[in-house]
Amino acid sequence: MARAITEVDALEVIRAGHTGRLGCIDNNEPYVVPINYLLDDGAIYSHSLPGKKTNAMRAHRRVCVQVDDVEGDFGWRSAIAFGDFEEIDQEYERQVFLTKLLSIFPKLTPVESTMAHDAAAPDSIVFRIVIDRVTGVEEE
């Protein structure tokens, strides 16, 4: 049976993961997409080209990110972090996190890699989700 894990352990699942599933609400309908992310100081950072996902988060800021570890030594663990979407508009901070994200995920496309080195590229949206609640379960 699955059982709850502590907030600390749930946050560790999020920290250890690199790919999660972002859940957002689009016109009263749930929408889920895979994202690459990094955890920094209690917030999940990611980036995206403009589209359905970013439109949905701008319209309904409450989102979640679910991360699981099914290959680990602990059977499986799944964690979910809830928080509010915040777009990073300040250009220096935007570049710092875009560069960090691209250094962690080298398999990004050439277009995205170009963006990281082109401060004029306006299209890539960098955002954070400030976590205010995290829960998790595990099954051994």
Add this chain to the structure above:
Amino acid sequence: MARAITEVDALEVIRAGHTGRLGCIDNNEPYVVPINYLLDDGAIYSHSLPGKKTNAMRAHRRVCVQVDDVEGDFGWRSAIAFGDFEEIDQEYERQVFLTKLLSIFPKLTPVESTMAHDAAAPDSIVFRIVIDRVTGVEEE
């Protein structure tokens, strides 16, 4: 760059997968959990013990299931099916799908396996999501 795939290909990603991420809405907040499922005649079937997930779906029937295939020959593909939650109350149909689900996913816990052979076990909720829209993207 990711590009859209056809509905037929997106449904094939769903059919080929066994684990997806169910997205639902819980008190105006998105909620995402991994589920095992099977696709049968245009609907996703799964089961769950009572809890947050089933409470959320009963209160807000509009849900989605996201499935991705990152290990395939096609780079990666991700698909998302949208539909309405329907609880399967009719006992014969409930047993048929519970047995099918448990035959596909032999790693279920002893408690769940017991349920499959015990028609009196009332706790396990069997449900389907009748798909009315499916979309997908791929990146080679």
